[in-house]
Amino acid sequence: MAHEFDVIDTFFKPLSSVASADEIGIGDDGAVLSCQAGKQLVVVTDTLIEGVHFPVETSACDIAWKALAVNLSDLAAMGATPAFYSLALSLPSEKNNQAWLEMFAGGLKQLANLYNIPLIGGDTTRSDRLTITITAQGWVESGHAILRKGAKPGDLIYVSGVLGEGGLGLKAVQQHWDKASYASAIQQLNKPTPQVTLGYYLKGLATSAIDVSDGLLADLKHILSSSQVGAWVDVKSVPVSNCMQTYIQQSNDWSLPLIAGDDYELCFTIHPDNQITIHELAEELEISLTEIGQIVTGEGGIQLKNTPQGQTSLQSLGFAHF
Amino acid sequence: MAHEFDVIDTFFKPLSSVASADEIGIGDDGAVLSCQAGKQLVVVTDTLIEGVHFPVETSACDIAWKALAVNLSDLAAMGATPAFYSLALSLPSEKNNQAWLEMFAGGLKQLANLYNIPLIGGDTTRSDRLTITITAQGWVESGHAILRKGAKPGDLIYVSGVLGEGGLGLKAVQQHWDKASYASAIQQLNKPTPQVTLGYYLKGLATSAIDVSDGLLADLKHILSSSQVGAWVDVKSVPVSNCMQTYIQQSNDWSLPLIAGDDYELCFTIHPDNQITIHELAEELEISLTEIGQIVTGEGGIQLKNTPQGQTSLQSLGFAHF
Structure with missing residues (x-):
């Protein structure tokens, strides 16, 4: 060299x-x-x-x-x-x-x-x-870092952007799909944008936060473990791109937004009183922030609501990450 | 995994x-x-x-x-x-x-x-x-880190410990020499002791310092370049172990203490007025600190004094590191 x-x-x-x-x-x-x-x-x-x-x-x-x-x-x-x-x-x-x-x-x-x-x-x-x-x-x-351990029962769960894009981009690259049709997903895989500005403004507002690098459910699970709480997630409300909607319709695989990694969006929790503030923040920063579920009592488990085709278990998605 | x-x-x-x-x-x-x-x-x-x-x-x-x-x-x-x-x-x-x-x-x-x-x-x-x-x-x-750029003409050059041991240890391992005879050199290769305490006490005393990781001459060269000065080094005064002395006598290879890496001793410069302080520090810390040369005007070059067998050029050592 x-x-x-x-x-x-x-x-x-x-x-x-x-x-x-x-x-x-x-x-x-x-x-x-x-x-x-x-x-x-x-x-x-x-x-x-x-x-x-x-x-x-x-x-x-x-x-x-x-x-x-x-x-x-x-x-x-x-x-x-x-x-x-x-x-x-x-x-x-x-x-x-x-x-x-x-x-x-x-x-x-x-x-x-x-x-x-x-x-x-x-x-x-x-x-x-x-x-x-x-x-x-x-x-x-000092003392203002957002930690994983602060989520409380009743807190609302939010994510930024759309989920599963990094995973979709990886499939597109690995399976040699038409690059133009999956350009935004491949962009997300190769050149993700870290949510630095959002993180800065979530201080004092979010009770907990994590970035979605290992997949939404795996990362949310870290918040739940650290905070010693459980959660439910409404699968239908998890934000996805048009490209992802097409992929789900064609493949019948609805797992990517829940379990694919490489998204680098933020998943965070807020007290319900701060819901309006979060919507105002989304407008101000011109990013999408979507409520997808809620923290509940009980340790570590995630209950999925509105799963397609009556499937409710993570295992049925072939998902054994935790 | x-x-x-x-x-x-x-x-x-x-x-x-x-x-x-x-x-x-x-x-x-x-x-x-x-x-x-x-x-x-x-x-x-x-x-x-x-x-x-x-x-x-x-x-x-x-x-x-x-x-x-x-x-x-x-x-x-x-x-x-x-x-x-x-x-x-x-x-x-x-x-x-x-x-x-x-x-x-x-x-x-x-x-x-x-x-x-x-x-x-x-x-x-x-x-x-x-x-x-x-x-x-x-x-x-704040402002007290010892940098490479502070060496001045007239400053004395010191090294801690003995040099070339890491290189000798590597030879012993690679050439399957008797491990017992080269135990301290192999120890130096595998488990070097960083000179943290010495570094702490050199603040305000050393005008420049570097650790000997790439070989004495290569590392000293970094000090010289940063400080825009030259130096001479007395080869005979470079401290070596008994084991190294035996190796040099048997092999006629006197290059290791000058060019072998992996020593993790400190090479530093001091104003001549601080010579007594350095000797007191060596006694207090119970480590060896040896004067090996001096900083001179002129950029970047190292003149070797007292080289064995009349050899004076680094090239004759097969050394082309800089």
Whole structure:
């Protein structure tokens, strides 16, 4: 591979621009960052491996965007404002070239620029298989991070956007469906948009939140376990795209919006008194926020309402995630 | 593999114990950490890949120790006090078992307990090849991090401990030498001790510092480039073990202490006025600190003095690292 230090200087150092003169980005043993009074640091880490977390044919630009996006999505779920990130890149020799690295750095830059966050360091190594680990960090007012443990019986369950798109995009890519017909789903798979702004505004409003990375029901289950409550979800109210509606009608497979991962929307709970505020927030941010169910007493279980064709058990969907 | 969440709950959550009630370790979308007034955050990231950064036969305990140690060594070089770390573990199926994971978690615990630092999160994924990325974070008084750029002409160059041991250990393992005779070198390769305490006390004393991970000359070169100075190094004064002396006599290869990596000692510079203080510090900490050369004007070059057999060029050592 091109020498590690050349790769860093050429492609990654330009992404590193720290805020003040007494801070250090790339170029020393570590980065030095100033803290903000009254803030807590939120730290998240996610690894993407070629062929496991994204199809091998994904473009370098999209891989980089997604690697950062999935981390920013975790920050969003906690209501944190993204501050900086580090990158551990394990690079196979066939990707260690100007064109690939330029596109990869370009993908990072595209998303990082939206939030004005610098790359502050990391490590570049050789590997058989492309592996990207990003640790992203953000700030939240002390004691104000949105946690999974705050859901209370009676709270309403909401999700942002539409669900199942990432899973539909993966099917489209894997099964070589017509790309144009599934463009938005493939876009969602390869270049998801983290709900950072929504997360920021949910602080003090949501009683709990999580991002939908492993599938709605699996992720909701984490909220329920942490909060020691149960829930019901109205399957008919789970928001889906027109494309997904067509797919469900044709395939009779209605599981994707419930169990497919890679959506990176937020699932959150609110006290019923805040329903109007949530609708106003949706209008203000010009995003869709949909009520899909409610928290109930009793630990951990999810009851599905309005399941198609009289099916009620998750097992009948072939779903054994938990 | 055992389910990711089971692995986390069983092996890694016990390593996560944050300091105060309003902090979060493992178990949410991210960790939430409180900041300290007047402190800056130092962030370092290092990846270790099986077969690249450690021999395949290395024990799970030693792999974990080393993965954390190389990061703490970077924090030490900046004078930072370790605070917490996150772990991205890509695990092949043959290592996803109780015995391996228990030993791996045990190795992390052994070293983390020395500094009372919690594992605050991360990601566990499947992979063909064992890959470990740790991001470690520490605190340093604002503006007091030791940087690479502070070396001035006339400053004396010091190193801690003895050099080349990691490289000698690697040779011993790769060439199946008698393990008992090279025990301390193999120990240095597999289970290096980061110089955290030394780094802490060098703040305000060292004008620059770096850890010796890529070899003394390569790492010293980073100090020289950042500080825009040159240096001479007295080859005879570079501290080596008895074992290394024997190896050099037998092999006539005197390059290891200068160019072998994996030592994780500190190389630092001080103003000559602080020479006595450094000797007092060495006595107090009961470690060896050895003067090996001096910073001079002129950019980036290293002149070697007292090279054996009249050899003076790095190239004659087969060394083309820079």
